Amino acid sequence: MRIEPFTYLRPATWQEACAALAEHAGRTCILAGGTDLLPRLKQQVARPAYVIDMTDVAKYSYVHSDASGLCIGAGTTLQTIAAAANVQKQAPALVEAASKVASQQIRNVGTVGGNLCQETRCWYYNQSLSWKRAKPPCYKAGGEICHVVNKPSQCYAAFQGDTAPALLALDAQVKIISTHGERTIPLELLYSGKSESPLTIASDEMVAEIRIPAPAAGSGASYMKFSHRRAVDFPLAAVAVWLKKDGGNGRIAEARLAISGVGSAPIRVSKAEEALTGQEMTVEVIAAAADAAVKAARPVNNLHHGQPALRRQMVGILSRLAIEEAEKNARE
Amino acid sequence: MKKFIQLMVNGEAHEVAASAQRTLLEVLREDLGLTGAKEACGIGTCGACTVLVNGKAALACLMLAHTAVGKEITTIEGLAKGQELHPLQKAFLDHGSVQCGFCSPGMIMSAKSLLDEKPAATQEEIRVALAGNLCRCTGYAKIVEAVSAVAEKTR
Numbered sequence: 104m105r106i107e108p109f110t111y112l113r114p115a116t117w118q119e120a121c122a123a124l125a126e127h128a129g130r131t132c133i134l135a136g137g138t139d140l141l142p143r144l145k146q147q148v149a150r151p152a153y154v155i156d157m158t159d160v161a162k163y164s165y166v167h168s169d170a171s172g173l174c175i176g177a178g179t180t181l182q183t184i185a186a187a188a189n190v191q192k193q194a195p196a197l198v199e200a201a202s203k204v205a206s207q208q209i210r211n212v213g214t215v216g217g218n219l220c221q222e223t224r225c226w227y228y229n230q231s232l233s234w235k236r237a238k239p240p241c242y243k244a245g246g247e248i249c250h251v252v253n254k255p256s257q258c259y260a261a262f263q264g265d266t267a268p269a270l271l272a273l274d275a276q277v278k279i280i281s282t283h284g285e286r287t288i289p290l291e292l293l294y295s296g297k298s299e300s301p302l303t304i305a306s307d308e309m310v311a312e313i314r315i316p317a318p319a320a321g322s323g324a325s326y327m328k329f330s331h332r333r334a335v336d337f338p339l340a341a342v343a344v345w346l347k348k349d350g351g352n353g354r355i356a357e358a359r360l361a362i363s364g365v366g367s368a369p370i371r372v373s374k375a376e377e378a379l380t381g382q383e384m385t386v387e388v389i390a391a392a393a394d395a396a397v398k399a400a401r402p403v404n405n406l407h408h409g410q411p412a413l414r415r416q417m418v419g420i421l422s423r424l425a426i427e428e429a430e431k432n433a434r435e
Numbered sequence: 436m437k438k439f440i441q442l443m444v445n446g447e448a449h450e451v452a453a454s455a456q457r458t459l460l461e462v463l464r465e466d467l468g469l470t471g472a473k474e475a476c477g478i479g480t481c482g483a484c485t486v487l488v489n490g491k492a493a494l495a496c497l498m499l500a501h502t503a504v505g506k507e508i509t510t511i512e513g514l515a516k517g518q519e520l521h522p523l524q525k526a527f528l529d530h531g532s533v534q535c536g537f538c539s540p541g542m543i544m545s546a547k548s549l550l551d552e553k554p555a556a557t558q559e560e561i562r563v564a565l566a567g568n569l570c571r572c573t574g575y576a577k578i579v580e581a582v583s584a585v586a587e588k589t590r
Contacts, residue, residue, distance in 0.1 A: 104477055108436075111455035111501050134502070141458070141497040142478040154455070156502055182491075206567020207545065208482060211491040212498070334566030335480055 104145035104231055113156045117280065117311070120160055125282040127153045128307040135163075135178050136213035138205070139221045147232050148222075148244065163311075164214075166190060172317040177216025177277075177310045181266070182207070184215055194315050195432070196324035196343060200269035203328050206335050216310045219267055219277070219290070223260035223298045223367060224337065225405040227251055243299045251405040258298035259367065259403045263337035267294075267369035269326045270313065271361035272343035278312035279304055285311070294368035301368060321356075322347040323432030327421040329364075331408050338364040339409040342396065342421040344429040346379060355379045355430075360392065360422065365400035365414050372399040375422065384430050393422035440504050444469065445513030453500045460484045460495035463510060471511035471540040475569075482568035485541035486510050492548035492564075511540035514547070522585050523547055530581040534572035542568045546582040554589040561586065 114120040124131055130152040134140050143149040157163055163178030168189040175184065184190050185202040204210055204218060227235075227250045228243050240246030243258040252259050267290070275290045293310070295303045304310070318324075324345040330336035341363040349356040358379035363369040374395035382388040397419040402411040437452045442459075444467060451466045463469045463486070472495050473483040484495040487509035514521035523543050526532070533539050542565060549556050549564035556564070561582045570578065 106456035106458075108454060108456050110436075111438075111499070113501070134499070137499065137502065138479055138494070138497050141499075144456070145477060154499075156499070158502055158505075205479070206482065207548070207564050208485055208492045208494045208567045209479060209497075211548075212488070212493045334563075 106141075106144045107147060107150050109151050110153045111156065112153055113159055115159045115161070117160060117162070120155055120157060120309070121280060121282045121307075123153070123155050124309060125307040128305075131155055131306075133157060133220075133309055135217045136180065136209075138209045138213040139217055142229070143222060145231075146229060148228060168193060170317060173313075173315040175215060175313045175315070177219075177312060178214050179216075181210040181213050181215060181218060185210065193318055194269075194273055194324070196269045196273060196326045196345070196429075197266065197315070200265045200326040200328075200341075200343065203326070203338075204265045205337075215266055215313060218264055219270070219293065219313070220302060220310055221262075221264055223258075223262045223301050225251060225258075225260035225298075226407055227405065228258075228260055252403055259405055260298035261364060261366065261402070261406055261409075262294070262298075262301055262368050263339075263364045263406075264369060265326075265328060265338055265341060265363070268341050268343035268361040268363040269324070270315065271369055271371055272324055272326075272345040272359045273315050274345070274359060276314045277310050278314065279308050280311045281305070281308040287314070291371060294370075296366075296368045296370075298367040319347050321350055321433055323429045323435070325425045325428035325432060327425040327428070329414070329417040329421055337406075339406060340364045340400070340402070340414045340417040340421060342418060342425045344422070344425040346426070346429050346433060348430070348433045354381060354383050356381075358392075360396060360426075362396055362400060362418055362422075365402040365418055367401070370399065372396045374399065379426070384426075389423050389426050392426060393419045396422040438501070440501055442467075442500070442503055442508060443506070444508045445510060451500070455499065455501055457500050458496055459486070459498040459500045459503045459508070462500040463495060463508075469510050469512050472544075473537055473540065475537070480569075481538075482541045482545065483538055485544040485568065487544055487548055490548070490551060492545045509544070509547075511543060514543070521547070522588070523550070523582065526581040526585045527578070530577050530584060532574060532577040532581040534570075534574050538568055538570040538572075542570070542578055546585075550582070550586060550589075554586065556582075556586045558583050
């Protein structure tokens with residue numbers, strides 16, 4: 104598979120990177136680890152005029168912790184996060200998610216910022232050019248129709264990130280920078296929910312940092328992933344849960360539940376969170392929350408070996424397991 | 436447009452003219468003649484192109500040659516010292532871990548990356564480190580055996 108020519112830029116500082124991104128906005132791809140971008144360049148589903156390589160940008164990779172929580176540079180590799188003692192202590196669910204991504208080679212290079220900003224995927228869209236010539240272009244590729252669902256004007260490609268649901272459950276915020284300055288938003292607002300353009304940030308902005316609040320007393324989190332192989336694969340369904348127990352009566356004081364791999368974006372499931380909040384941990388309460396998560400899942404038949412019925416069912420099973428695991432972690 | 440870049444491969448500096456869109460794997464194989472790293476899937480799922488970048492296993496098919504500038508690249512060709520094979524290479528021969536041989540360079544580089552960091556890695560750690568390397572002869576048991584044997588010697 105051949106990559107189309109582009110101009111390669113390798114800025115040394117954030118200022119240079121932002122300036123280059125602003126100058127060539129809309130025609131540029133950011134290369135951090137490149138493990139998501141390179142396959143898309145090869146399949147020519149990304150055809151940028153410019154590629155900004157973040158390799159040399161100082162202060163792009165770091166993990167800081169203080170009383171308020173963790174600050175992780177967007178360019179920190181998944182391996183660094185999985186091995187960092189302060190992340191292991193403060194956010195073990197993120198360690199679990201980061202160490203489940205693809206393979207060791209990819210984790211050594213792939214970054215958390217890239218993992219959050221990865222493109223949505225679909226078995227029709229993510230193919231070589233010659234394969235795709237057999238049909239007119241799909242909606243995401245600039246055509247009229249989605250070949251998977253056979254409906255016009257909407258794309259159903261799935262977001263399959265591992266770290267996003269864990270970070271949603273941990274209530275993470277992301278710092279976004281551009282030549283105009285910086286702003287910090289809840290991670291949830293990074294995702295548009297549209298498969299054809301999954302991120303809400305402007306074409307001259309980039310994610311610079313992820314912030315995770317310090318774990319509250321009596322809280323615990325977990326991440327569960329379903330894929331056919333234990334390595335290499337993207338999640339066909341994934342669930343992350345965070346919950347905080349009330350020290351007095353042992354009920355769940357607060358809960359967050361996020362799902363990924365079963366729709367256009369990773370999402371928090373507020374109905375599942377409501378089903379847990381203020382309740383005791385009983386089989387019925389857990390089942391009600393898991394049912395709400397299943398109802399929020401929107402899988403379509405667009406992933407390899409990812410039958411929608413199976414993935415929907417797995418959301419329920421993973422939710423039950425993840426709630427139990429998070430509760431166990433909260434007790435410890 | 437081609438640009439001259441300097442790559443540090445197996446401890447030697449190489450100057451090559453490479454356009455921006457070429458991958459490290461293409462430059463290693465086509466310009467430097469280092470054909471140990473293989474291209475199979477080309478999209479990062481098989482591990483046949485595994486090399487070490489700054490000592491850590493990475494996929495040469497998913498890295499631009501220009502990105503590799505300023506980094507230390509080690510390929511399978513850089514392991515043997517003259518006629519003497521690296522302990523991992525010897526172990527692969529001794530344990531019959533090579534069938535068609537297409538995955539072997541990637542397997543050995545992934546194993547080296549692990550053992551450099553954890554010389555006495557457990558079998559579980561070895562399995563995790565090699566999970567991104569596919570062997571279509573399915574000789575996995577022998578491969579894990581060979582890497583375990585090297586790890587055990589240091590225990």
